[in-house]
Amino acid sequence: MIHRILTIVSLLLLSLTWCPSIAHGQSIQPTIQRVQQRTVKVFGAGGIRRLHAYSTGFVVSRQGHVATVWSHVLDTEELTVVLADGRKVRAKVLGAEPQLDLAVLELQDKELDLPAWDLEADVSDAGPGTRVLGFSNMFRVATGDEMVSVLHGVVAAKAPLATRRGAFESSYEGTAFIVDAVTNNPGAGGGVLVTRAGRLLGMIGKELRNSESNTWVNYAVPISELKQPIQQIIAGKYRARQRDPDETNAVARFRPLQFGIVLVPDVLFRTPAFIDGVQPGSAAARAGLQPDDLILFINGDLVQSCRVFKQSLGRIDAGTVLKLTVRRGDKLLPVELPVPETPDTPETPKKPEKPEKPATAGDTK
Amino acid sequence: MRLLRRLLRRVRPLADRDWLLGSRAWLVVLVILAVLPRVSFAVDPAVLAAEAKRIGVASRLATSVVAIFSRGGRGGGSGVLISPDGYALTNFHVTRGAGTFMKCGLSDGQLYDAVIVGIDPTGDVALIKLLGRDDFPHATLGDSDTLKVGDWTFAMGNPFLLATDFQPTVTYGIVSGLHRYQYPAGTILEYTDCIQIDTSINPGNSGGPLFSAGGQLMGINGRGSFEKRGRVNSGAGYAISINQIKLFMDHLRSGRVVDHATLGATVTTREDGAVVVDGILDESEAYRRGLREGDEIISFGGRSVRSVNQFKNILGIYPKGWKLRLVFRREQVRTETLLRLRALHRASELTGSSKPKPKPGRKPKPKPGGKPRPPTRKRPPVAKPPEKYKHLHVKKRGFANYYFNQQEQKRVLSGMSRLGDFSGAAGAWVLAGKTAAGDAFRLTVADVGVGLSWKQKAYFQELDKASEPLDEPKGSGGLLYAMHMWRSFLAKREKGFGEFFYLGSEPLDGVGARVDVMISELGNVRCRWYFDRKQGRLLGFDSQRVEETDECEIRFSGDIDLDGRHWPRTIRVSSAGGVLASFGVETVTMKAGAAQ
Numbered sequence: 001m002i003h004r005i006l007t008i009v010s011l012l013l014l015s016l017t018w019c020p021s022i023a024h025g026q027s028i029q030p031t032i033q034r035v036q037q038r039t040v041k042v043f044g045a046g047g048i049r050r051l052h053a054y055s056t057g058f059v060v061s062r063q064g065h066v067a068t069v070w071s072h073v074l075d076t077e078e079l080t081v082v083l084a085d086g087r088k089v090r091a092k093v094l095g096a097e098p099q100l101d102l103a104v105l106e107l108q109d110k111e112l113d114l115p116a117w118d119l120e121a122d123v124s125d126a127g128p129g130t131r132v133l134g135f136s137n138m139f140r141v142a143t144g145d146e147m148v149s150v151l152h153g154v155v156a157a158k159a160p161l162a163t164r165r166g167a168f169e170s171s172y173e174g175t176a177f178i179v180d181a182v183t184n185n186p187g188a189g190g191g192v193l194v195t196r197a198g199r200l201l202g203m204i205g206k207e208l209r210n211s212e213s214n215t216w217v218n219y220a221v222p223i224s225e226l227k228q229p230i231q232q233i234i235a236g237k238y239r240a241r242q243r244d245p246d247e248t249n250a251v252a253r254f255r256p257l258q259f260g261i262v263l264v265p266d267v268l269f270r271t272p273a274f275i276d277g278v279q280p281g282s283a284a285a286r287a288g289l290q291p292d293d294l295i296l297f298i299n300g301d302l303v304q305s306c307r308v309f310k311q312s313l314g315r316i317d318a319g320t321v322l323k324l325t326v327r328r329g330d331k332l333l334p335v336e337l338p339v340p341e342t343p344d345t346p347e348t349p350k351k352p353e354k355p356e357k358p359a360t361a362g363d364t365k
Numbered sequence: 366m367r368l369l370r371r372l373l374r375r376v377r378p379l380a381d382r383d384w385l386l387g388s389r390a391w392l393v394v395l396v397i398l399a400v401l402p403r404v405s406f407a408v409d410p411a412v413l414a415a416e417a418k419r420i421g422v423a424s425r426l427a428t429s430v431v432a433i434f435s436r437g438g439r440g441g442g443s444g445v446l447i448s449p450d451g452y453a454l455t456n457f458h459v460t461r462g463a464g465t466f467m468k469c470g471l472s473d474g475q476l477y478d479a480v481i482v483g484i485d486p487t488g489d490v491a492l493i494k495l496l497g498r499d500d501f502p503h504a505t506l507g508d509s510d511t512l513k514v515g516d517w518t519f520a521m522g523n524p525f526l527l528a529t530d531f532q533p534t535v536t537y538g539i540v541s542g543l544h545r546y547q548y549p550a551g552t553i554l555e556y557t558d559c560i561q562i563d564t565s566i567n568p569g570n571s572g573g574p575l576f577s578a579g580g581q582l583m584g585i586n587g588r589g590s591f592e593k594r595g596r597v598n599s600g601a602g603y604a605i606s607i608n609q610i611k612l613f614m615d616h617l618r619s620g621r622v623v624d625h626a627t628l629g630a631t632v633t634t635r636e637d638g639a640v641v642v643d644g645i646l647d648e649s650e651a652y653r654r655g656l657r658e659g660d661e662i663i664s665f666g667g668r669s670v671r672s673v674n675q676f677k678n679i680l681g682i683y684p685k686g687w688k689l690r691l692v693f694r695r696e697q698v699r700t701e702t703l704l705r706l707r708a709l710h711r712a713s714e715l716t717g718s719s720k721p722k723p724k725p726g727r728k729p730k731p732k733p734g735g736k737p738r739p740p741t742r743k744r745p746p747v748a749k750p751p752e753k754y755k756h757l758h759v760k761k762r763g764f765a766n767y768y769f770n771q772q773e774q775k776r777v778l779s780g781m782s783r784l785g786d787f788s789g790a791a792g793a794w795v796l797a798g799k800t801a802a803g804d805a806f807r808l809t810v811a812d813v814g815v816g817l818s819w820k821q822k823a824y825f826q827e828l829d830k831a832s833e834p835l836d837e838p839k840g841s842g843g844l845l846y847a848m849h850m851w852r853s854f855l856a857k858r859e860k861g862f863g864e865f866f867y868l869g870s871e872p873l874d875g876v877g878a879r880v881d882v883m884i885s886e887l888g889n890v891r892c893r894w895y896f897d898r899k900q901g902r903l904l905g906f907d908s909q910r911v912e913e914t915d916e917c918e919i920r921f922s923g924d925i926d927l928d929g930r931h932w933p934r935t936i937r938v939s940s941a942g943g944v945l946a947s948f949g950v951e952t953v954t955m956k957a958g959a960a961q
Contacts, residue, residue: 032515086638086671139590139601141545141561144634144672149541150514151563151600181563182600186592216594 031133031198036147037084037115039192041137042068042091042105045076051267056137056148056191056204057081057105059116064089064107065234067226069189069206070096072267074103081107083114086145095233097240101172101189101205102226104233117200119227124199126177130155134183134220136191136204148191153181153218155201161208161219170208176219177202183218184208193220202226209269253314259322259337260284266306273309275326283337290328297325318342422580423519423535428502430533430574431455431495432470432523433479435463443522443533443573444469444493445582446503451477451495452618454610455572456587457484458554460491465758465766466750469495470531471502480757483617484765486715487625488681489554489587490610491572491765492617496754504574507581509606512560516540520564520586520602522573533573538564546674546681547588547603553710555625557681559603560584566602575604582607609682615881616684616869620769622715623869626685626706632662632676640670642693648913654702654942656693663692663699685709686868686882686893688875702942703875705916716763773867777881778858780901785930787855790955794852796932798951806948810852815845819946834890834910842917842940847908850892851919854885854906862887873904874918880904905937915941927953 038059046053057068066081068074074093081091089107096103117123126132134151142148157178161170177193184207191204202220209216232238256263260282264274273295278284295303298312299322316322322337431444431453442459446452453469460467460481469479482492495501518540521533528534541563547556560575566586575584584604591599616623629649630642640662645652662670666679666689683689685708692701750758761767793811800806806819815826817838824837826845834846853861864886873880873895881901883894889911895904905920923934932953938945 028515029513036514088638139592141547141590141601142542143546143674146544146672146674147514147542149561149563149601150539151541152539182594182598185590185600 028133028196031194031196032150034115034198035133035135035192035194036150038117039084039135039137039148040066041082041140041142041148042066042073042190043080043082044073044078046073052140052186054137054140054187055189056135056187058190058192058200058203059114060104060119060230061234062113062116063110064112064114065094065116065230066091066105066107067190067203067230068103068105069203070098070101070103071189071206072265074105075265079105081105082144083112084145084147095238097229097233097238099171099240100174100221100226100229101170102203102221102229104230119200119223119230122198122200123223123227124195124201125222125224126155126158126195126201128155128157130201131196132177132179132181132193132201133196134179134181134188134191134193134204136183136185136188138183138185138188138191140187151181151183153179153183156180158222161217170206172205172221174221174225176205176221179218179220181218182216183220184216211269254316254318254339256310256313258340261289263306263309268305270305271307273303273306287335287337288333289324289326289335293326293328293333295324295326296332297323299323419537419578422576422578423521426504426519426521426574426576426580427472427533427535429504430472430521431479432526432528432531432533433459433463433493433572434468434470436466436468441523441526442569442571443586445521445572445574445585446471446495446501447506447582448503449501450499451479451497451501452482453479453493453495454574454585455491455493456585457486457489457491458587459572460484460493461486466754467493469493470528471495472532474530476531478751478754480754481765482769483620483623485613485617485623485625487553487555487709488605488609488613489556490585490605490613490617492614494757494769496757504576504582505580506607506611507577507579507583509560509583509608512540512543512577512583514540514543517578518562518564518583519576519578519580520562520566520570520573520604521576522570522586524565524567524569526569534570536565538562541601544675544678545603546678553714555681556588556603556605558606558609558678559588560606562586562602562604563600564602565598567598568596570602585610606682612682612687613684613869615879618769619773619867619869620764620766621866621868622763622765624685624715625709626680626683626687627709628665628680628691628704629707630656632670632673634673635661638671640673640676649707650704650915651691653915654691654704655700656691656702657695660693660695663694665689665691680706684869684871687871690875712763770867773881774859774865774883777867777883777896777901780896781858781903783900783931784855784903785928787930788857790856790930793956795954795956796936796948796950796952797954798949800949801947804946806946808848808948810848815848817845834888836910836914838945840940841938841945842915843908843910844917844919844938844945846890846910847892847906847917847919850885850887850890850908851906853887854892854894859885861885868893870898925950925953 040057042055042057044053051072053073055069055071055073057066060067079091081089089109091105091107094104094106131154135148137148155177158175161173161176183204188204189206192200193202193204194200200223202222203226204220229238260279261275261284262277264276275289275291275293277291278289295309297303301312303309316339318339318341320339322339324335326333326335429446431446433444433455434441440462442455444453444455447454465481467479469477477495477497479493479495482494484491518538520536524534542561545559545561549555566589570586573586574582575586577583584606586602586604588603590601613623629651630645632640633643635641642656642658642660645656645658664670668679670676683706685706688703688705691704757768759767764770793809795809797807804820809816814828817824824845826835826837828849834843836843837845859865862885866884868882868884870879870881879898881896881898885892892906892908894906897904907916907918909916918939920937921933925932925934934950936948
């Protein structure tokens with residue numbers, strides 16, 4: 001009873017002090033139109049083994065530079081960008097920062113003069129509780145000149161993505177906007193998170209799954225993290241960040257290539273360990289391994305993925321015999337390879353613009 | 366401040382009763398809140414008003430939402446009432462496993478019996494009828510074309526079959542995209558021109574309503590993109606637009622298994638973005654009207670075509686048999702034509718196992734089927750229909766429930782009695798007069814044959830058992846045989862044909878007012894009879910001698926009253942997109958015995 005009276009009183013008092021300047025109820029239609037004009041659909045590699053061949057991007061220069069998420073989709077010469085008005089334009093990767101999951105594309109048609117985001121003037125920051133909209137080419141629902149999908153939500157937190165092995169494995173480890181809407185769907189990576197007033201907050205990241213709880217996190221990388229690399233890549237002055245020191249100082253271990261085995265690109269959360277190629281004259285070639293063989297067992301242990309295979313390989317002893325079981329067609333074949341006396345020494349990626357992609361949560365089951 | 370002090374003084378005696386509430390801290394807090402307007406957590410009255418409105422709309426709408434359970438109680442979904450006499454919409458995939466009679470719960474906590482009326486397996490829509498009341502609360506159909514991306518929507522239904530008291534679950538979200546096309550996924554089911562929402566849709570929501578913020582029915586929720594997060598909302602749900610359902614509504618009320626349409630041509634996108642024909646059936650009407658491979662599609666059904674999906678979107682919302690305007694271009698020559706859409710499926714595809722086996726190795730995209738039951742789908746034991754309502758279901762091939770077709774036939778044909786009694790008029794009918802072009806004609810319709818003398822020529826159609834329907838006069842689509850059909854219909858009604866049923870409604874000649882359509886079949890000859898919806902007046906009919914040929918289109922107007930029988934004053938005959946003649950009737954004679 002007293003509670004209620006107190007509440008009523010405080011409400012009365014507060015209504016006396018109500019400040020009419022609180023903006024409310026304005027239409028989000030202008031924002032939606034403005035953002036959709038600046039969002040593009042990216043089509044590239046994939047389409048096999050449950051890999052989506054599409055993602056999203058946002059226009060960051062009138063000359064046709066598009067920022068997008070760095071993923072397997074870009075791993076092709078045949079990269080197509082579909083503009084908001086449905087026009088198809090060829091594109092190439094101008095530069096990338098894999099640690100930020102960022103890539104910048106250059107559209108091949110120079111005469112476009114597109115509506116673009118101004119990374120200085122159009123950007124904003126937001127804290128928990130900010131109402132936001134997410135724009136993306138998720139599930140490739142929008143085709144032709146259809147506009148990308150719009151979701152609504154609230155920023156739940158602005159916090160570091162606590163990535164760690166075995167749980168959230170992401171190459172991006174900085175601060176991120178965590179949202180309550182299901183923004184991070186297949187193909188949504190590279191889309192944008194904006195305020196309801198249309199201020200740019202972040203780039204929607206790749207799908208990210210916690211393998212322990214089988215839950216997914218919906219997040220966006222703040223533009224403040226991406227602005228400089230984007231501008232530097234466009235200006236041609238960008239140098240990729242150095243890898244973590246403890247990764248470059250990793251202990252010497254055996255690698256598939258030392259046996260002449262080239263695995264398929266490790267792009268899924270659990271990419272099956274298919275052999276993509278066998279180097280001529282290598283141990284693998286001598287043992288009769290062939291492209292498309294699926295490695296099932298290593299020294300009697302089940303191989304669930306490319307990563308598990310690489311890890312297991314790193315643990316074997318020099319001078320022993322490596323026993324593999326591969327599946328070819330419907331047959332299981334045992335294969336033995338001699339293990340050399342010295343393991344490989346780790347090296348830094350030779351081509352910084354195309355390093356081996358860290359596997360993130362992708363298309364699982 | 367004086368007001369504040371007065372208020373505080375009134376609070377104190379009450380507050381003193383309780384140490385915690387009576388402590389000065391409360392007063393301090395109140396004072397601080399009062400003097401610091403900028404840090405207030407005051408709720409904008411506009412927000413409160415919006416909330417109150419939302420709550421009002423939601424509680425009003427909840428009464429029209431149906432929780433559907435199959436009679437075996439093994440599954441279910443959602444639905445929405447659309448008329449006081451109990452018609453309700455849901456998904457076909459909800460009713461498919463539920464049998465002909467279902468149990469439906471409303472928010473009043475009551476359980477009602479319901480019977481299947483009509484189904485659209487391709488569009489994933491089913492019409493059912495709740496029984497036992499004629500004052501059901503129901504939703505108002507909106508205009509889904511007025512929706513805009515970003516508009517707020519309510520989805521209501523029974524996700525995860527949670528509500529044991531039938532109170533619907535309400536979710537609120539925005540329109541994410543419009544005019545979306547969702548490919549068939551292992552079934553014939555196809556979502557065209559649908560509404561994409563981020564409003565949460567989960568298994569069990571299937572068949573439930575999507576309302577606009579104002580409370581108008583905008584669609585039926587039925588599907589979602591899930592892929593790998595399990596069968597729960599993943600931010601992309603799809604609703605069949607109510608505007609599509611409106612086009613099918615009378616078809617569904619006919620108790621039939623209704624089909625969608627195809628043009629008989631497939632299209633693809635050319636390098637320059639134009640949508641062009643890349644395949645066409647020689648026997649299609651589109652081919653007969655001149656459409657060829659390589660032709661560019663400009664517009665279809667009054668909407669411009671800029672992508673293949675757009676073309677599919679337009680096609681997908683119409684029932685088979687509708688006439689749509691097609692505009693196409695070949696080498697700068699623009700052609701405009703009106704085409705009757707062909708059936709998308711064979712009858713067996715729709716009525717047989719409506720779910721073809723999914724291709725091996727390809728899992729069909731999961732749908733919010735509202736059927737949280739084990740995947741080993743054995744036929745549920747067929748529950749006995751309620752004794753009281755047993756008569757409301759009549760089995761017939763091609764129909765979900767023939768009972769409703771019978772009812773519609775009665776309704777549409779009731780207007781026919783106004784034309785007078787033709788049942789005794791067994792002899793020859795002679796209609797004579799002049800065409801609009803001034804040529805005299807004389808048409809004789811009798812049991813043994815039909816004859817026409819016109820422009821110094823005589824045409825004849827024999828009517829013994831062995832005679833085939835002819836295209837006489839040439840290019841008319843078989844006017845003489847059509848006249849025989851007309852006489853049969855007037856004299857014998859449905860008894861003059863092998864098959865006779867109510868089809869639904871469609872715009873007359875693709876552009877006119879909606880008319881009721883009845884279908885008659887006799888041998889290969891199929892007629893579509895058109896009736897005015899208000900008075901049940903017979904407006905005309907189209908007669909097709911043989912499948913895949915141009916119809917003879919007859920339109921009646923005017924009235925000649927002769928001994929209580931009403932004859933048309935003008936009979937306009939068209940075929941293949943052109944008018945053959947408009948016959949002005951001056952005299953009508955009825956003779957006993959054979960003619961000519």
